[in-house]
Amino acid sequence: MAADGSTKAVVVALGANLGIAVTKFVAFTLTGSSAMLAESIHSVADSGNQGLLLLGGRRAKRDATAEHPFGYGRERYIYAFLVAIVLFSVGGLFALYEAWHKISDPHPIENWRWVPVLVLVVAIILESMAMRTAIKESNAVRGKASWVDFIRRSKSPELPVILLEDAGALLGLVFALIGVGLTLVTGNGVWDGLGTAAIGLLLVAIAVVLAVEMKSLLVGESATEEHVRQIERAISSTDDIDSVIHMRTMHLGPEELLVAAKVAVDGEDDAARVARAIDAAEARVRQEVPIATLIYIEPDLRRTLRAAEETAAQE
Structure with missing residues (x-):
């Protein structure tokens, strides 16, 4: 349009x-x-x-x-x-x-x-x-x-x-x-x-x-503030994804948006479960922001869990 x-x-x-x-x-x-x-x-x-x-x-x-x-x-x-x-x-x-x-x-x-x-x-x-x-x-x-x-x-x-x-x-x-x-x-x-x-x-x-x-x-400009909020909400609301640790966006063209995000997942989840969560998050992002044509999501361990494990190991 x-x-x-x-x-x-x-x-x-x-x-x-x-x-x-x-x-x-x-x-x-x-x-x-x-x-x-x-x-x-x-x-x-x-x-x-x-x-x-x-x-x-x-x-x-x-x-x-x-x-x-x-x-x-x-x-x-x-x-x-x-x-x-x-x-x-x-x-x-x-x-x-x-x-x-x-x-x-x-x-x-x-x-x-x-x-x-x-x-x-x-x-x-x-x-x-x-x-x-x-x-x-x-x-x-x-x-x-x-x-x-x-x-x-x-x-x-x-x-x-x-x-x-x-x-x-x-x-x-x-x-x-x-x-x-x-x-x-x-x-x-x-x-x-x-x-x-x-x-x-x-x-x-x-x-x-x-x-x-x-x-x-x-x-290279980032997505609009509204699109950034929509993308973060779409990723964070996906099952088995705890939160967005950080995210970068850039317009490759007026109707083409690159999204790169690191997300927190549970350290006890297996690889298949994490992969399904990432696929679901990508689908949600494309539904919310159709111009997000390229999406790269990297999983990372939930910070609170990692900190607890490190504390327990020290004790």
Whole structure:
């Protein structure tokens, strides 16, 4: 469900950005507005980013191999990290360069003066529709988490990326509209350059946030607190397992979780009984947390029993 929602949000955003990019380029050609050029490149970068997300999702579905025994789930994180790089360089840095060029040598918008305003208003409407889809799909999986927590804690990279891109696109369009509008009213091209600079700074900030979050996922994040509690409860409630001594979890991908746990068992139980208990615990974990695809449980003697035996031996 979550993967389908992510794909839908990416496809909708891709379609909207391709149409908007063409329209913006036409407006830039007619008017020469630097804000329109920055927004055009921004839409092209966003379209490329959505293509990267779709490619990453496709490559992550490959089966595990001997060389990559844990599969390719993290490819989605790698391609999302590439999105941050593209957004920073192609979107943000280009916009800042164009802003510096425009402010250094400002020119008013003389031809087709109100075309940029019309294009920007239409683009805002289209981006709002794409943003609405991203919000709807995100609401289906974020639960009670705030938007900030959702972006920071989500293990699926596509929806946070699309949310930030769409939010950045909408704010960028507003900045462009203000810059172009003030240039048309005052005849001073500096406002166009300032609007472009605001777009560039916004894209750089979003790119940095995305890079930090995707880096964390690439390094390896643990399961959510809720999943950790569910896993510990499932193991501890299994017959012939006394408790969880310690446990480690790590996401191999958004829907692939590695679980490694050491559990306490009775020292008087035979190997067959312990093996059955471990099998039952694994089944319970998969029932409670279906994304727990790889589970390794190591039995150990119950600490209280071991301590009692050591004390008796000393006496």
